[in-house]
Amino acid sequence: MEKLNDGINATKENAPAVVSEQARAKDTDANSTRKRSAFTADEAVIQAFKRGEWLTDWEAHQKHGCTRFRTLMSELRQRGWLFYDEWVEGENRYKNPARWKRYKLLKAGA
Numbered sequence: 001m002e003k004l005n006d007g008i009n010a011t012k013e014n015a016p017a018v019v020s021e022q023a024r025a026k027d028t029d030a031n032s033t034r035k036r037s038a039f040t041a042d043e044a045v046i047q048a049f050k051r052g053e054w055l056t057d058w059e060a061h062q063k064h065g066c067t068r069f070r071t072l073m074s075e076l077r078q079r080g081w082l083f084y085d086e087w088v089e090g091e092n093r094y095k096n097p098a099r100w101k102r103y104k105l106l107k108a109g110a
Helices: 021-037 041-050 057-064 069-078
Strands: 082-091 097-107
Touching: 041 057, 041 069, 041 097, 057 069, 057 097, 069 082
Parallel strands: none
Antiparallel strands: 082 097
């Protein structure tokens, strides 16, 4: 048994874990690589449009986690993407008449 600086006896079982800087850097690099390769919500919405899906703001949020759908639509239009949109009428959660737009990709931009 070794004696640590603060007087506690240490064995292999209760020895403090020491992580080298190289191991820490490798772990950080692996995590950042995983994050970079993951689909973002915007990319998921773009893929849905490319598959020919119709999407509303609410569906983009529920299905793909996109909380900035209107901003994404604006950015895509600025890049030359063309969308067909139409008004849909229905009821909101309080059973009041409501309407909202749904969108479908006509032509992807650059």
